[in-house]
Amino acid sequence: MSLIAGRPAFRQIQQIPRGIRSVHIENKVHDTMPFRTNGGGFGAKLAVVSIIGFGTPFFAAWYHGAFR
Numbered sequence: 001m002s003l004i005a006g007r008p009a010f011r012q013i014q015q016i017p018r019g020i021r022s023v024h025i026e027n028k029v030h031d032t033m034p035f036r037t038n039g040g041g042f043g044a045k046l047a048v049v050s051i052i053g054f055g056t057p058f059f060a061a062w063y064h065g066a067f068r
Contacts, residue, residue: 033039 033042
């Protein structure tokens with residue numbers, strides 16, 4: 001295939017798909033979350049999920065006798 005014949009196909013691959021747009025979020029001081037929410041409530045929920053998610057394997061190991 002010649003270079004001239006291959007270039008239109010190459011350009012067709014390079015086109016940005018329509019319907020997809022870039023998202024730009026302007027982060028300011030004390031406004032770094034990309035959504036409007038109560039920061040304390042979000043932090044509490046994040047802490048609970050993190051503790052349960054990280055602690056479950058250790059609890060399971062203790063329950064099955066790995067730490068006895």
